[in-house]
Amino acid sequence: MATKTISITENAYKRLANLKNENESFSMVIERVTKKSDFENLKKLYGILKGKAGKEFEKSILDARKSRERLRDKRIKEQLVQWRG
Template identity: 50%
Template sequence: MATKTISITEEAYTILASLRNRERESFSEIITDNLGGKNKLKELHGILSKEAGESLEKNIIEMRKAHGRMQKKRTQKILKELE
C-alpha cells in the first residue's frame, strides 16, 4: 500500500489522537472512518428540525418536478429535430 507524509499542526494532531478508539488503531484508519464518506444514517437522525426537514423535502420534490419538466422539453426538442 502506498503512503503519503503530511504535516499537521499540534492542535490537529491532538484532535486526531483523541479520536483513537483502540491503541493500535492507525491514523489512516481514523481518517478513513471519520472522513471517508461512510456516514451512518443514525448519525444524521435529528440534525434538522421538523420544519426544516419538511421544507427540505418540499424543495426536493419541487426540484424533481422541475427536472422532469426540463427533461420532457429536451426530449420533445430532440424528437422534433429528428422529424
C-alpha cells in the same frame, strides 16, 4: 514525514496495486480507501432537521427534482422533434 514498513500478503498487494492510480503512491491509495465515506459523514446529519423545517426542506428537494424532470422531458421532446425533422 515518518514512514513505517508493513508486511502484507501477495493478494493484498495485488488488490492495492489495482486500486492505485498512475501518479499515486501506495500510501495515498491506503489513505484514499480508508477515509470516512461521504455516507458516514452524511449519517452524522441524520435527524438534524425536524418538524416544520424538515418538512419544508424535503418539499424544496422534491420540487427541485420535479422541475429537473420537467426540463429533462422538455429537452428530450425537443430533440425528438429535431431528430424526426
